[in-house]
Amino acid sequence: MTDIRTERMEKRLWGLSVPDLAAHPTVYAPDLLKGQRLLISGGGSGMGRATAVLAVRLGAEVMICGRDGEKLDRAAEEIERATGARILTRAMTIRDPEQVSAVMDDAFDELGGLDALVNSAGGQFPIEAIDLTPKGWNAVVDTNLNGTWHMMQAAARRWRDAGVPGSIVNIVATIDRGIPHSAHTAAARAGVVYLSKSVAVEWAPLGIRVNALAPGTIETEGLNNYPPAMLSRLGQGNPMRRMGDTWDIAEGVVYLTASSGKFVTGELLQINGGMHLWGTNWPLGVPESFRGTGG
Ligand SMILES: CCC/C=C/C(=O)SCCNC(=O)CCNC(=O)[C@H](O)C(C)(C)COP(=O)([O-])OP(=O)([O-])OC[C@H]1O[C@@H](n2cnc3c(N)ncnc32)[C@H](O)[C@@H]1OP(=O)([O-])[O-]
Numbered sequence: 001m002t003d004i005r006t007e008r009m010e011k012r013l014w015g016l017s018v019p020d021l022a023a024h025p026t027v028y029a030p031d032l033l034k035g036q037r038l039l040i041s042g043g044g045s046g047m048g049r050a051t052a053v054l055a056v057r058l059g060a061e062v063m064i065c066g067r068d069g070e071k072l073d074r075a076a077e078e079i080e081r082a083t084g085a086r087i088l089t090r091a092m093t094i095r096d097p098e099q100v101s102a103v104m105d106d107a108f109d110e111l112g113g114l115d116a117l118v119n120s121a122g123g124q125f126p127i128e129a130i131d132l133t134p135k136g137w138n139a140v141v142d143t144n145l146n147g148t149w150h151m152m153q154a155a156a157r158r159w160r161d162a163g164v165p166g167s168i169v170n171i172v173a174t175i176d177r178g179i180p181h182s183a184h185t186a187a188a189r190a191g192v193v194y195l196s197k198s199v200a201v202e203w204a205p206l207g208i209r210v211n212a213l214a215p216g217t218i219e220t221e222g223l224n225n226y227p228p229a230m231l232s233r234l235g236q237g238n239p240m241r242r243m244g245d246t247w248d249i250a251e252g253v254v255y256l257t258a259s260s261g262k263f264v265t266g267e268l269l270q271i272n273g274g275m276h277l278w279g280t281n282w283p284l285g286v287p288e289s290f291r292g293t294g295g
């Protein structure tokens with residue numbers, strides 16, 4: 001690890017900044033998304049913000065939403081400064097269907113329609129499943145499963161009513177071997193994956209494609225929600241033995257939404273260094289019974 005990276009990690013400045021993202025090389029042609037309109041939940045930080053930067057760099061118009069209006073405005077200002085592109089922001093929670101409906105109306109009105117919805121809003125807290133309270137369980141399931149569903153259905157209804165196609169990408173998590181110490185989110189994300197596969201079939205006649213993207217451990221400020229014990233082992237929980245970056249995810253989202261993905265629906269794209277095959281994170285530390293077993 002370089003000294004600069006160590007310093008950034010110690011200051012808990014995870015991941016690529018907006019200027020980094022604005023200058024990052026991309027495999028895509030500059031006008032790939034010209035004329036496309038995207039709504040990105042959780043677009044004020046992390047993977048959602050990286051996707052917003054890549055999308056505007058490729059010519060798209062973007063609205064980002066999340067709970068913290070100041071965070072969204074800060075992201076929009078940084079993006080304008082770094083790329084010259086103006087994006088729209090809306091403070092809301094995906095957990096409230098009425099707020100979801102309002103943001104979707106705004107996106108369709110103010111962007112003049114919508115081509116793609118990217119659901120990057122979500123999160124959880126590490127806990128041993130046996131200690132979960134009903135309130136904690138409900139908070140995580142309501143955010144990650146119900147909230148994502150409200151967004152998906154609200155977009156799909158408007159595409160159906162307008163008789164136009166659309167595309168949805170749901171950012172989930174690597175769930176193939178469960179997520180010990182995060183069973184609540186594993187359950188919710190598994191729900192989103194199979195929800196996505198189900199409506200990919202139901203909505204194909206409407207011209208709506210629905211895909212999921214499973215990130216592994218990705219360097220974002222979201223990691224500040226985790227205990228230092230986990231942070232010191234970050235990146236070891238996959239066969240590539242490193243973290244991914246938000247550009248890995250942003251380019252994956254664009255692959256699925258752009259014409260490159262026009263024959264892809266109901267898919268789960270894993271961008272995780274092979275984490276679905278080997279490795280665990282144990283956010284609260286490796287339990288005694290699993291020590292020395294190689295993850
Ligand atoms: C997994 C692999 C790596 C993944 C990395 C990432 O995803 S990076 C991205 C990560 N980014 C994020 O995760 C950011 C987004 N995450 C969030 O916004 C929240 O974590 C949330 C969605 C889970 C809760 O939303 P909310 O506003 O409804 O929450 P609230 O605060 O009102 O709590 C409701 C109840 O939940 C419980 N409880 C909560 N925290 C803890 C805890 N630490 N400990 C124990 N329990 C906890 C508690 O029961 C609480 O009720 P109480 O006892 O207070 O009456």
Ligand SMILES: NC(=O)C1=CN([C@@H]2O[C@H](COP(=O)(O)OP(=O)(O)OC[C@H]3O[C@@H](n4cnc5c(N)ncnc54)[C@H](OP(=O)(O)O)[C@@H]3O)[C@@H](O)[C@H]2O)C=CC1
Binds near residue numbers: 042093094
């Ligand atoms: N980083 C990683 O290693 C991994 C991340 N993930 C998941 O990927 C997604 C993106 O994460 P990442 O970019 O790392 O983390 P961030 O915490 O940076 O992004 C999550 C975003 O979701 C928004 N959000 C959370 N709850 C709500 C809500 N109820 N309504 C609207 N917006 C909400 C947050 O904004 P605000 O606080 O303003 O609402 C935040 O911008 C999340 O679902 C995350 O859990 C999955 C596996 C690994």
